[in-house]
Amino acid sequence: MSPPPNVSFEIQVLTDKHWVVADFANDEAKARAFADNLLQKGNHAAVRVVRDRRGLDGLHTETVIQEKTAAPRTGGPDLSLAPVKDAPLCRSLGDFYGIEARLTLGRMLRKYLDEVVVSPSELLHSAAEMKRFGDRGTLLFAAIDRISTLQAATSGEDGKTRRDFLSRMWDEGLARARKVAASKPKTPKTLAEVLKGVEKGGDEHPYLCLSLMTLRLLETRSWIGKLDTILGWAAEATEMGPQAGSALALMDGIVADILNSAQLIQDLLGYQANLGAALCSLSDLAEGTGQAAKFAPETFNGLNALFATGVLVEGRRVLLDRVARELGGQNPLSRNEPKQETEVCHKVMHRLVGHRGVLGEGASAEAMVHRIAHIHAHLGTLGTVQAVELTLSALSDGVRRVQFLLALAKAPMGLAMGRGLVDLLSGRVLGAKTMNEWVPARLGPPERMAALAAANRSLLASAELDEDTRRQLASHVDETLAAYLVDEGVIEKIDKPDDPLALRAIRLIKFCGSxxxxxxxxxxxxxxxxxxxxxxxxxxxxxxxSVPKPSEAEKHLREFHRLLVETGFR
Structure with missing residues (x-):
């Protein structure tokens, strides 16, 4: 129940032994949640919520209704290795600089990298940072041992052989970085200076380019600051044209490294009501459609605009991987309001599963099944098929269910289901015979038809289905759409006999090519x-x-003939 208008809530943080107001709220639950969010970020020693009640006499009464203190930090920073389940197999020094290796390094060394505020790309391109890491006790040796064990299990090699190889590659990488440092390159301030410094780099161009970028980025010891520097370079690149294309790809890799930090993600997103809301915001950001939340830095808007251009391919992958990991994990999506867990889960699912496909594809689809199984843990141990059926029932329409199953077919869970998943998909497709079973009637005809057309394309493009199954299911969708056109008189509504012939013809041809x-x-x-x-x-x-304005008749006829060619008429 909402509080009376004479009651408000202050969220306060402890700063230099004084309580400072961080924000105001009219809802107690939101105030408490916001205070918890501030505390979890670790930037404040304590937070509290104060209820301010104004009496009839105009006087105010303040009551502290929540006060929490952050857990004290004892000893030094915790720089232990984070657990990793697998590691890509490296066969040459070049493999160490690849996206797979950097992401694994970023996850395993997360505590260390966040403590020194250095991304994997910076670490691997700076002799000083490589030496600094190597001097941190046994951290380097522990990391090599951990990765070599994982790689040996994959390759079948002897563990010692793998350890010796990784140690040798580390030494070669350090020697390579020292060679660049010995040339005493000038720290660039702009992208133009970076590119000028590597004009004669030859085969070493990408490495040298990243080395110069690293010199500049290491001057900033904050993740947000590093992103701001990269955004500045990206703005330069748009004015420089094709010559900056390779540099943009390198910047994408650094952005991906930085976005792999959970600490950065919290700062970048600003206030989020719960984990579910944060996952939706990350999904929006990955597609360049995000909206900055309260307390989000301006960097969010710049990064969102860059994602919208489609150049941050690796950055997008990192964000969507995080969404899938969190969605498939055990952390509540609605920690402060447990009763809304199912509702928040459904909201995240419908953000990821659309009529044109699944954002994050197989990883997201499998994560949804794990989350649904966790929510329904009270039913006991669920089999995979049961969990998938429950997930399907949570999706709002037939097209989304088909897109979900097609995405799941690409995931390890779907591959393990084998023919069972194909039979489940076939049953869902062939069992839906009318438009209403595919797409809800609340959507307009164009949206409903586009959804069915997208389902047809996805079915035909699915490499996980055999050709006969693809054609059978796609044909059924086509027949459903054709029946809708006839039953609803869609073509007749477009081709109205009372309208001028030119208008009717142009509308029809545009409909064919829509x-x-x-x-x-x-x-x-x-x-x-x-x-x-x-x-x-x-x-x-x-x-x-039939053209109302005779002076425009020839123009409209030329337009009609152009549309005829574009839509395949001869």
Missing amino acids: GVLIEGKSLNLARARVIEHLRQPQFEEKFLA
Whole structure:
């Protein structure tokens, strides 16, 4: 129940032994959640919520209703290795600089990297940082031992052989970095200076480019500051044209490294009501459609704009990997309001599963099954098929269910299900015979038709299905769409007899090329109506005569012929 208008809440933080107001709220639950979020970020020693009640006499009464203190930090920073379950097999020094190796390094050395605020790319391209890491007690040897054990289990090699190889590669990488440092390169301030410094780099161009970028980035010991520097370079790159394309790809890798830090993600997103909301925000950011939350830095907007351009391929992957890991994990999606756990889960699922596919593909689909199984743990141990069925029931329409199953087929869980998953998918597709079983009626006809067309394309593109199954299921979707066109009189509504012929013809041809129809029965229905018009005697004369403004008649006829060619008519 909402509080009376004479009650408000202050969220206060302890700063230099004084309580300072961080924000105000009208809702007690939101105030408590916001205070908890501030404390979890670790930037404040204590937080509290104060209820301010204004009496009829105008006087205010303040009551502390929540006060929490952060756990004290004892000893030095915890620089132990984080657990990793697998590691990519490295065969040459070049493999150590690849995205897979850097992400593994970032996860395993997370505590150390966050303590020194250095990304894996910076670590591997700076002789000083490599030496600094090597001098941290037994950390380097422990890391090599951990990775060599994982790699040996994958490759079948002897563990000692792997350890010796990794140690040798580390030494070679350090020697390579020292060679660059010995040339005493000038620290660049702009992307133009970076590119000028590597003009004669030859085969070493990417390494030298990253080495110069690292010199500049190491001057900033904050993740947000590093991102701001990269955003500045990216802005330069847009003005420089194609010559900056390779540099943008290198910047993408550094951004991916930085986004691998959970600490950075918390700072970047600002206030989030719960984990579910944070996962939706990360998904939006990965697609360049994010909205900055309260207390989010301006960096969020710049990064979101860069994601929207599509150049941050590796950065997008890192964000979506984090979404999948968190969604499939054990942490509550709605910690402060447990009763909303299922609702928040469904919201995240519908953010990831759309009519055109699943954001994060197989990893996201499998994570949803794990989350649903966790939510329904009260039912006892669930089999995979049961958990998948419960996940399907949580999705709102048939197209989303089909897209989910197609994505799950790419994941280890789906591959393990084998024919069982194919049978489940076939049953869902063939059992839906009307548009209402595929897409809810609340959506408009264009959205409903586009959803079915997307499902058809996804089925035909699924490498996990055999060709006969793909064709059978895709054909059924096409037949459903064709039946919808006939039952709803869609083509008749577009081709109104009372409208001028030119308008009718152009509308029809645009409908054929709109992408909401399927190459097959549904598209053929619309094409047949166009051909019917084209075959009538003196079509062009009638077309020209029907244009309201005679001076524009030829222009519209040329446009019509252009559309004919674009949509495949001859």
